[in-house]
Amino acid sequence: MDAALIAVAGTLLGVVFTHWFQGRATERTAALARSEQLRQERIATYSAFAGAVVDYRHSQNDRWFRAAEEPGSEEAEESRYASYRQRTAARQALFRVQLVCDDPETRRLAERAFEETHCMHEAVGTADRARRSEQAKEALALFVAAATPGVR
Template sequence: MDVALIAVAGTLLGVIATHWFQARSTERMASLARTEQLRQERIATYSAYAGAVVDYLHSQNDRWFRAAKEPGSEEAEESRHASYRQRTAARQALFRVQLVCDDAHIRRLAEAAFDETHCMHEAVGEAERARRSEQAKEALALFVSAAAPGVR
């Protein structure tokens, strides 16, 4: 009788231990899956944001050049409206960055890249436009450099 009781107790302890280890393993796997999913989401969001800012930068340069060449022309107006569309796309991408990024410094760098790009069309003269364009590129590069380690 004692042997049977010991066998039943051993079996129960084995079942409990197995259940506990499996539950821990399942929790660990779920946590790893969530972490990887968030990493993939950040990669997609950060790269989409960088692409949207590059498109906006290009649009702002085009807007400036067309307005400088022929102010008020049809091409200048089309370029201005195109820059509005690119600004909207960049702002939407910025909102996604703000949603998936939990690092305040990276969010500030993303906002700075947007702000630097946003002000380009106000440049007075080619030298200032070139300086603003370079500042916008540098701000975007700072964002990418800061965000990259978090997704590797």
């Protein structure tokens, strides 16, 4: 009788420990899967943001050159509207970065990259435009550098 009780108790104890270890393994696997999914989402989001800011910077440069060449021309107006569309795309990408990024400094750098690009069309003169364009490029590079460890 004692042997049977010990066998039953041992079996129950084994079942409890097995259940506990399997539960922990399942939780660990789920956490790794969530972490990898978030990493993939960040890669896609940060890449889309960088691409949108590059396109926005290009459209801002085009807008500035068209306005400098022929102020008020049809090409200048179309370029201005194209920059508005690019600004919208870049702002939407910025919102996605803000949603998936958990680092306040990286979010701040993304916002700075957007703002530096946004201010480019206000340049007065070719040298100022070149300086602002370079500042926008540097701001985006700082964002990419800050975002890189979060996607490794």
